[in-house]
Amino acid sequence: MKPLLRLLASPLLDVLAGPNGIDRYLAAVNPLWSVSETRARVLQIRHQTRDTVTLILQPNANWLGFRAGQHVRLGVEVNGVRRHRCFSPASSTHQRNRLIEISATVNPAGVVSQYLKHRAEPGEILTMSPAQGTFALPVPRPERLLMISAGSGITPVMSMLRTLCDEDYPGRVTFLHYARTQADMLYRDELYDIARDHPGITLVCAHTRQRRAGDLHGHLTEEQLNSIDADFTAAEAYVCGPPGLVDTARDIWTAHGVENRLHTETFTSALTMTAPATKGSVVRFARSGISATATGASLLEQAEASGLRPPFGCRRGICSTCTSRKFSGVVRHVLTGEASHTEEEQIRLCVSAPSGDVTLDL
Amino acid sequence: MRTSDKPNPRLTLEQLDALARDLDAIREAVIADLGTRDAAHIRRMMRLQGRLELTGRALLYLGFLPPVWLAAVACLAISSLLNREEIGHNVLHGQYDWMGDPALNSQTFEWGSLGASKEWRHSHNYVHHTFTNVLGKDRDIGYGIMRLSREQKWHPYYLGNPLYAALLMPLLDWGFAFHDLEVDRLVRRERTWSQNREIHRRLRRKIGIDVLREYVLFPALTGPLFLSTLAANACAKVLRDLWTSAIIFCGHFPDGVATFTEGELANETRGHWYYRQLLGTANISGGRLFQIMSGHLSHQIEHHLFPDLPSPRYPQIAPQVRAVCEKYGLPYTTGPLHRQLGSTWRKIFRLALPGRTRSQAYGTAA
Ligand SMILES: Cc1cc2nc3c(=O)[nH]c(=O)nc-3n(C[C@H](O)[C@H](O)[C@H](O)COP(=O)(O)OP(=O)(O)OC[C@H]3O[C@@H](n4cnc5c(N)ncnc54)[C@H](O)[C@@H]3O)c2cc1C
Ligand code: FES
Numbered sequence: 001m002k003p004l005l006r007l008l009a010s011p012l013l014d015v016l017a018g019p020n021g022i023d024r025y026l027a028a029v030n031p032l033w034s035v036s037e038t039r040a041r042v043l044q045i046r047h048q049t050r051d052t053v054t055l056i057l058q059p060n061a062n063w064l065g066f067r068a069g070q071h072v073r074l075g076v077e078v079n080g081v082r083r084h085r086c087f088s089p090a091s092s093t094h095q096r097n098r099l100i101e102i103s104a105t106v107n108p109a110g111v112v113s114q115y116l117k118h119r120a121e122p123g124e125i126l127t128m129s130p131a132q133g134t135f136a137l138p139v140p141r142p143e144r145l146l147m148i149s150a151g152s153g154i155t156p157v158m159s160m161l162r163t164l165c166d167e168d169y170p171g172r173v174t175f176l177h178y179a180r181t182q183a184d185m186l187y188r189d190e191l192y193d194i195a196r197d198h199p200g201i202t203l204v205c206a207h208t209r210q211r212r213a214g215d216l217h218g219h220l221t222e223e224q225l226n227s228i229d230a231d232f233t234a235a236e237a238y239v240c241g242p243p244g245l246v247d248t249a250r251d252i253w254t255a256h257g258v259e260n261r262l263h264t265e266t267f268t269s270a271l272t273m274t275a276p277a278t279k280g281s282v283v284r285f286a287r288s289g290i291s292a293t294a295t296g297a298s299l300l301e302q303a304e305a306s307g308l309r310p311p312f313g314c315r316r317g318i319c320s321t322c323t324s325r326k327f328s329g330v331v332r333h334v335l336t337g338e339a340s341h342t343e344e345e346q347i348r349l350c351v352s353a354p355s356g357d358v359t360l361d362l
Numbered sequence: 363m364r365t366s367d368k369p370n371p372r373l374t375l376e377q378l379d380a381l382a383r384d385l386d387a388i389r390e391a392v393i394a395d396l397g398t399r400d401a402a403h404i405r406r407m408m409r410l411q412g413r414l415e416l417t418g419r420a421l422l423y424l425g426f427l428p429p430v431w432l433a434a435v436a437c438l439a440i441s442s443l444l445n446r447e448e449i450g451h452n453v454l455h456g457q458y459d460w461m462g463d464p465a466l467n468s469q470t471f472e473w474g475s476l477g478a479s480k481e482w483r484h485s486h487n488y489v490h491h492t493f494t495n496v497l498g499k500d501r502d503i504g505y506g507i508m509r510l511s512r513e514q515k516w517h518p519y520y521l522g523n524p525l526y527a528a529l530l531m532p533l534l535d536w537g538f539a540f541h542d543l544e545v546d547r548l549v550r551r552e553r554t555w556s557q558n559r560e561i562h563r564r565l566r567r568k569i570g571i572d573v574l575r576e577y578v579l580f581p582a583l584t585g586p587l588f589l590s591t592l593a594a595n596a597c598a599k600v601l602r603d604l605w606t607s608a609i610i611f612c613g614h615f616p617d618g619v620a621t622f623t624e625g626e627l628a629n630e631t632r633g634h635w636y637y638r639q640l641l642g643t644a645n646i647s648g649g650r651l652f653q654i655m656s657g658h659l660s661h662q663i664e665h666h667l668f669p670d671l672p673s674p675r676y677p678q679i680a681p682q683v684r685a686v687c688e689k690y691g692l693p694y695t696t697g698p699l700h701r702q703l704g705s706t707w708r709k710i711f712r713l714a715l716p717g718r719t720r721s722q723a724y725g726t727a728a
């Protein structure tokens with residue numbers, strides 16, 4: 001596939017394809033094909049628990065693979081709009097056909113996760129960023145590993161565990177997972193199977209809202225860790241879950257003076273990271289590194305007042321000359337008062353005014 | 363001012379504001395409803411265009427069979443028609459920016475015309491759509507080479523009006539490209555050659571690659587059928603341009619369409635801009651296939667009111683726009699292609715000859 005990709009990206013084909021680009025013709029044959037974008041086809045959708053959804057994805061030839069524990073930015077088209085969300089593949093890096101498995105918790109007001117759970121269909125095409133992040137299984141593999149996760153935070157450590165199994169990892173792994181109840185636990189059957197078949201792997205299930213089942217109950221404490229393994233600080237620890245879990249872990253490891261053996265990841269939402277609307281909010285021009293206090297004027301005027309010279313034509317929303325990329329924040333259409341969504345999108349500077357903090361690609 | 367003899371409908375400032383509110387409401391309802399269907403439409407058009415072009419190129423390997431050659435020309439003509447109008451023109455207006463797909467981003471999209479997107483966005487999206495039918499501002503009135511409004515001062519040069527139109531039609535794409543060089547303004551010394559150097563370079567590159575592709579590489583790839591392929595490629599472009607120019611001539615030039623003066627632009631309100639769009643454009647009636655084949659320029663009125671709404675929405679909102687026109691006593695000029703074309707050509711001939719220039723206060727009522 002790689003030599004073919006190179007051929008497709010050759011200058012001759014570029015001229016033959018003309019301004020449309022080769023991707024137009026590739027997509028006319030198969031929507032998965034592209035020379036520029038990493039795309040993936042949804043092969044299968046499974047519902048492991050009531051409020052999660054699991055997808056099996058087949059990436060195209062542009063996918064460069066990942067290290068167990070890393071994440072990708074998935075582009076999902078919801079109502080015609082491409083939305084980007086981070087997900088950590090849960091599959092082994094040695095998965096056959098380079099298939100990728102994603103498991104997502106369905107947030108009550110979540111745009112993408114709700115879509116994936118209730119409306120996505122096999123065959124659909126998604127886009128993917130290259131794998132990113134430093135929360136990843138190191139090479140060479142450490143001799144002892146401790147993995148702690150909660151809820152959908154299981155995905156990156158599940159990928160680590162599956163990868164190690166595929167490599168016939170000779171070391172010891174303790175896999176501690178927190179789920180509300182047994183029924184909410186992702187990968188439960190598979191985890192029990194793995195623990196049964198691999199003597200070096202110890203599985204500990206903790207439940208926070210169920211007393212009957214599970215090995216432990218309640219949230220993470222040092223006592224829990226000691227009860228599993230008195231020497232738990234000797235292992236390289238990988239912790240992924242909500243901020244509460246990660247903070248507790250950091251306190252414990254710091255108290256022992258071994259925070260260099262602790263590796264953590266939290267699944268913050270793209271949306272919770274943006275500040276809410278406030279008076280005197282800030283307009284950030286990311287490319288030029290300038291910030292200005294919002295005055296209520298249009299973003300075009302604000303940019304000009306800050307010494308920037310974005311292109312413009314009509315200055316009244318007709319010609320789209322001033323269209324620029326907004327990275328984050330809510331803007332208001334100055335003529336209609338209509339508010340935008342918070343995510344990355346193209347906006348017209350001349351008819352957009354900030355509603356709260358806004359970051360622009362200017 | 364206007365070129366037809368009917369009196370101009372005039373609106374008060376309050377009426378113009380109310381008109382803006384009514385039309386804004388139509389726009390907002392569509393914006394709120396944008397979604398999967400609009401995305402599916404543009405993707406379907408791109409897929410269709412790609413497939414037609416691939417089919418056309420492949421058929422030319424059997425180009426020695428006349429019916430196959432004709433089929434190839436048809437595929438290529440339709441594909442480049444879709445590519446420039448229903449896809450290129452509409453994407454460049456930012457109709458699909460809301461989707462967040464980099465392949466449909468108006469700022470980076472390069473369209474299938476000889477002219478470069480950057481110049482087009484200036485001369486068309488900005489100049490033509492902002493100053494629609496304003497004499498001395500809108501260079502699309504006669505494209506700088508024809509006399510299409512009575513208010514353009516007559517000159518013996520315009521005796522060639524029908525000839526210029528007939529020459530422009532099959533070579534429309536070249537016309538688009540040179541339009542951006544603003545040769546007419548260079549001649550009148552309103553622009554200098556150095557101002558155009560950058561544009562020139564971009565244009566040369568784009569035209570060079572296009573000529574290389576259509577008239578050297580693809581013909582060469584069919585080996586002994588070089589000339590047959592070259593002829594097919596050229597025919598496809600000419601057919602596309604004859605058709606497109608017929609459509610776009612009907613957008614602003616038939617009877618009943620008004621032109622304006624620069625004086626009317628001072629402190630123009632949104633209502634007056636809408637008003638100018640309504641009076642300055644005309645539709646062509648036709649079915650769904652016709653609409654797609656015209657890049658929805660058959661709905662020129664709706665397009666000029668809302669250049670950034672996805673084009674398939676135009677036929678959908680047309681009844682509402684028409685009702686608004688009736689409410690304010692404004693004309694909604696429309697007719698079948700043959701009638702609009704007849705009316706346009708009568709005008710092209712009539713204005714080749716000197717005619718009286720009338721002035722009439724126009725716009726808001728006192
Ligand atoms: C590196 C990384 C890896 C990730 N991997 C995974 C993964 O493998 N599986 C997975 O399920 N998620 C993962 N996430 C989290 C996921 O990207 C976000 O939760 C995302 O917002 C989900 O999109 P959505 O459509 O459900 O909700 P959105 O449309 O983004 O949000 C809608 C509403 O829900 C709230 N909300 C959404 N998510 C959260 C959250 N996590 N915490 C608090 N409030 C929230 C928002 O505030 C908002 O009000 C990861 C995040 C990061 C940064
Ligand atoms: S400058 Fe024309 S849309 Fe903003």
